Amino acid sequence: MTPQTEIELAETIAAAKGPLRIIGGGTRGIGNPVVGEAISTSELTGISLYEPGALTIVAQAGTSMVEIEAALDTENQRLAFEPMDHRTLLGTNGMPTIGGVVAANSSGSRRIAVGACRDHLLGVRFVDGMGTAIKNGGRVMKNVTGYDLVKLLAGSYGTLGVLSEVSLKVLPKPETSATLKLNGLTDAQSVDALSMALGSPFEVTGAARSDDTLIRIEGFAASVAYRLAQLKDLLGSFGEMTAVTDPAASQVIWTDITNVTAFASTSGDIWRISIKPSDAPAIIATLPSGTQTILDWGGGLIWAQTPAGTDLRATLPAAGHATLIRAAAETRASLPAFQPENPILTALSQGIRAKFDPRGILNPGLMG
Numbered sequence: 001m002t003p004q005t006e007i008e009l010a011e012t013i014a015a016a017k018g019p020l021r022i023i024g025g026g027t028r029g030i031g032n033p034v035v036g037e038a039i040s041t042s043e044l045t046g047i048s049l050y051e052p053g054a055l056t057i058v059a060q061a062g063t064s065m066v067e068i069e070a071a072l073d074t075e076n077q078r079l080a081f082e083p084m085d086h087r088t089l090l091g092t093n094g095m096p097t098i099g100g101v102v103a104a105n106s107s108g109s110r111r112i113a114v115g116a117c118r119d120h121l122l123g124v125r126f127v128d129g130m131g132t133a134i135k136n137g138g139r140v141m142k143n144v145t146g147y148d149l150v151k152l153l154a155g156s157y158g159t160l161g162v163l164s165e166v167s168l169k170v171l172p173k174p175e176t177s178a179t180l181k182l183n184g185l186t187d188a189q190s191v192d193a194l195s196m197a198l199g200s201p202f203e204v205t206g207a208a209r210s211d212d213t214l215i216r217i218e219g220f221a222a223s224v225a226y227r228l229a230q231l232k233d234l235l236g237s238f239g240e241m242t243a244v245t246d247p248a249a250s251q252v253i254w255t256d257i258t259n260v261t262a263f264a265s266t267s268g269d270i271w272r273i274s275i276k277p278s279d280a281p282a283i284i285a286t287l288p289s290g291t292q293t294i295l296d297w298g299g300g301l302i303w304a305q306t307p308a309g310t311d312l313r314a315t316l317p318a319a320g321h322a323t324l325i326r327a328a329a330e331t332r333a334s335l336p337a338f339q340p341e342n343p344i345l346t347a348l349s350q351g352i353r354a355k356f357d358p359r360g361i362l363n364p365g366l367m368g
Contacts, residue, residue: 003039006127009044020363024103025096027087027092027095030323034364046060058168062099065085065096076172076173077170079170081120082108083101084106084260089260091264101117108257109206112204112206118151121151128357157363159366159367161356175219177219178216178218178228179249180241182213182214183212183239183241189238190213191298202227203227207298208254208296216253271305271306271323272323272325274322277300280300288307291305309330309331312324349367
């Protein structure tokens with residue numbers, strides 16, 4: 001089913017006799033397998049409003065990210081939270097959509113500086129599990145009224161409602177950017193260096209580790225050059241370092257980090273672990289033999305590539321929060337994709353879903 005308008009979307013959901021599997025651009029495929037009739041938002045397309053002076057864009061949920069980014073490029077603006085494109089990592093096709101970005105709260109390396117997708121979300125329109133169209137928030141930054149369903153819908157993966165339109169804050173692109181690369185650090189040294197950089201006054205917008213420890217700064221050219229020099233002095237005790245000052249080359253580095261490109265051609269399972277940054281070295285030490293890792297968010301996010309079928313949660317301390325992103329069908333069938341909640345959170349989540357989807361038809365079981 002592919003509704004052409006929000007009205008058709010509402011009518012389709014209202015008339016549904018059983019579970020629905022919500023599809024946007026079909027690029028993510030994250031979550032527990034959902035059995036149900038597919039309903040796609042791919043025809044709900046188009047930019048409804050773009051006001052560069054108000055730093056606001058409003059678009060239908062099925063609008064492709066290519067169209068969004070092309071419109072923003074004309075005004076030298078961007079979605080500052082740097083949404084992830086899962087296609088390379090997951091081997092999926094299709095086209096990422098703005099509705100999918102919001103539904104997954106997809107946020108990249110710049111989250112440490114500007115916040116997540118939900119922090120840039122101004123308003124939403126969506127259809128709940130009874131087929132009722134609901135609007136919350138507004139189309140401009142000053143319009144924030146009523147209950148904050150906007151942030152509730154971000155990251156709900158279509159389990160509370162099917163997005164039909166979203167309104168987002170946008171920001172200007174920086175004049176230039178640079179990346180400082182520190183070589184040969186251990187996990188503990190890397191996290192220490194990232195923490196020192198993030199705690200400095202030099203406005204770091206990326207703090208990650210792949211083969212090297214990586215620190216990004218952005219802004220006006222003179223400011224970037226000054227801050228880069230200051231960071232080199234600050235981090236001098238960590239040893240050898242190089243600077244990537246070409247902004248295009250710097251962007252490639254951070255696109256690869258955000259999209260976890262290094263794990264795209266690997267075998268095994270991919271896990272996403274959210275933790276306190278200072279815990280990262282100890283947690284990495286507990287991971288199964290053969291596990292490869294990438295750090296982002298200053299160590300607060302670990303991407304782990306493990307042997308196929310590994311129950312990584314069994315090795316994590318209680319503080320770790322692990323999501324299974326990529327695995328074979330048999331592993332996905334045996335391990336929940338999302339971290340199991342404690343009984344209190346489970347009851348709260350079930351209560352919220354019952355209010356928005358009393359028939360339990362929207363992506364049932366996807367989040368546990």
